Amino acid sequence: MTFPKIGNLAPAFSLTNQCGEKVSLKDFRDKSNVVLYFYPKALTPGCTTQACGIRDSAADFAKTSTIVLGVSPDPEAKLQRFIDKYELNFDLLSDEDHKIADKYGCWGLKKFMGREYMGLLRTTFIIDKSGRLRHIVDKVKTKTHDVDVLNWIGENLD
Helix, strand or coil, X not given: CCXXXXXXXXXXXXXXXXXXXXXXXXXXXXXXXXXXXXXXXXXCHHHHHHHHHHHHCHHXXXXXXXXXXXXXCCCHHHHHHHHHHHCCCCEEEECCCCXXXXXXXXXXXXXXXXXXXXXECCEEEEECCCCEEEEEECCCCCCXXXXXXXXXXXXXXX
């Protein structure tokens, strides 16, 4: 899989959130920067650490006119449980058939404990207000993800 090209328009998407409501990238055009982060599985330790960091940095994301959207192959009901359990304050989107992960180049071969399988590769895409892909983080550190992304936005986006 290959990532979309930085500088191009980010691949369009429409997915349902934890409430079954449709969320599309075009909804944020000319309004907000978008942090689109793909994570493997709700309610697991690394994904929880990453999501709680974003939750705790909500005010800082708001100051930079940035919304955060998390995407995983989990069904809507599991996403709602994740939000409820950890009081998450941003939308999680369901990509059960991984079509959007495919478009963004982050569905691929994974290795874990000697086993190989296809799955979601933890990746973050930063999209500016005009809908252009500005940055890709493909080596995500779950513990510092929110700070790393905020630092990049602060140095590179208006």
